[in-house]
């Protein structure tokens with residue numbers, strides 16, 4: 001069976017590695033960026049304990065490599081921006097191992113390395129044709145112009161939220177905006193950072209999220225509600241506007257928030273601004289000859305840190321099913337109920353980001369038995 005993988009991000013590179021030596025399968029991966037180029041990946045992320053569990057069970061070498069290059073994600077605390085504590089969870093009360101905190105560039109480097117021999121870089125998929133035998137023939141834009149390659153029995157979309165393969169086979173998915181802006185910043189002058197593991201700080205429905213990542217750096221993400229037109233206005237992309245969002249009305253900011261606001265002011269021009277959105281879940285197309293994994297299948301809100309985490313689970317399941325000669329329908333039957341649960345739960349957990357919700361009550365409710373039971377399911381129920 002000839003399998004082509006479009007995109008070597010999280011899902012694509014893990015699947016390529018897992019299929020490399022599978023009997024009866026030949027795999028070629030295509031990636032639009034050049035080898036070693038991580039420019040689209042400047043910041044950090046937290047990956048859930050469930051991704052680590054999936055890798056430990058199915059791809060132990062990758063698990064070990066990622067553990068060695070990351071910090072443990074063990075804690076989740078939530079404060080108000082004046083320092084009032086609302087929630088403090090130990091992930092090991094809910095999971096079988098910690099999650100991890102890692103730099104994006106390091107994650108991509110470690111995932112792409114094992115599949116480098118079967119990857120064609122500088123290949124951006126643009127179109128899709130069929131050969132005389134009815135096999136799929138993707139068309140790529142390269143430095144030398146358009147190139148056709150294939151005929152594949154199966155093409156896998158690992159090309160992320162704006163998947164070209166999904167759009168070409170099933171049409172552009174219509175995204176749903178959550179109505180919040182999410183920005184990210186990686187701070188490297190961070191020796192005096194007053195915190196370590198994963199924390200969140202609310203000022204009204206605006207929220208800062210931050211943690212240390214390896215290499216002495218700190219990742220900061222800010223979230224704030226957008227107006228009815230869901231536009232990120234230029235005047236919000238200023239130090240003064242961001243400072244106003246996260247400064248408490250009647251007290252000075254706590255030391256952690258004061259530190260972050262100082263860094264936001266110094267590095268405002270390096271901030272990456274985006275809008276939080278979901279897309280409808282779809283697992284396959286082209287009569288079962290196209291398989292969608294990760295964000296290509298299931299773009300979700302990043303509230304619980306499950307986007308890349310679920311892309312890992314996708315790759316692990318797809319590899320196991322394809323190696324035993326299974327179909328895309330079997331992959332859908334395993335993945336889709338799990339993904340639907342995690343997506344719905346991620347949306348439910350986003351309640352405190354939306355204007356009109358009581359942040360104190362909404363956050364304290366996250367210590368309730370029913371919320372914690374869902375978090376435990378998220379962190380442990382992997383394939």
Ligand SMILES: Cc1cc2nc3c(=O)[nH]c(=O)nc-3n(C[C@H](O)[C@H](O)[C@H](O)COP(=O)(O)OP(=O)(O)OC[C@H]3O[C@@H](n4cnc5c(N)ncnc54)[C@H](O)[C@@H]3O)c2cc1C
Pocket residue numbers: 006007008009010011012030031032033044045046047048123124125126158159160161163164182183184274293294295296302305306307308309310311
């Ligand atoms: C602000 C923000 C914060 C986030 N934080 C977290 C977090 O803390 N934890 C977490 O788990 N998730 C997080 N996510 C989600 C996470 O980024 C994604 O869910 C995850 O990267 C999806 O993995 P993927 O393999 O599907 O695609 P990606 O990792 O996006 O990889 C797609 C790959 O396809 C390539 N590509 C794209 N188009 C083409 C083409 N036409 N031809 C060839 N190659 C192509 C790209 O270059 C890339 O290498 C966050 C997302 C956002 C926006």
